[in-house]
Amino acid sequence: DAGITQSPRYKITETGRQVTLMCHQTWSHSYMFWYRQDLGHGLRLIYYSAAADITDKGEVPDGYVVSRSKTENFPLTLESATRSQTSVYFCASSRDWQADTQYFGPGTRLTVL
């Protein structure tokens, strides 16, 4: 199916473990984004990518690592998970840098114990 998918949809892990959240889009969009959604904060940008091998920090990048070796994939890694990283994570992609063309994935709910 075409679109933007995220996996896993739900994940429980322990403090200190490495976790990778996957994001895949089938539109060949240039731009991809990772947001986290927390109560009282709305969505906040973690990292974004303008093309393969080009990534940049967003508002809250600390504790996260991204890579973009292929246009269609944009994994987000928590190298050593902390409880404060318990959140819902949304991936998005867009064809260009107009904000209204962002399409969001269904989200990954991550719980760090």
Add this chain to the structure above:
Amino acid sequence: GDSVTQMEGPVTLSEEAFLTINCTYTATGYPSLFWYVQYPGEGLQLLLKATKADDKGSNKGFEATYRKETTSFHLEKGSVQVSDSAVYFCALSEDQTGANNLFFGTGTRLTVIP
């Protein structure tokens, strides 16, 4: 810096009631303004947008007018339905960094009861 403030929820309305969700913004330039909707278990979807002052965005019976003088972009609907139950996010984008990132409000949960 840029920011968006929207009314806190949750909001509970009866079917066919009038809806207003307030949103005000702070921006250094001339932002585009958006309303996104998040249905249960899904990602965010763009509901409507306005790109300049006095523009009115509309979709699915929802409307919002870009008011520069009051820095507001309130969401309205004349008659809500149960299917409108969702979380609504106001957002802005200035694109000044050359990357399109969105500044979101905290979201307002709407529940419509039959």
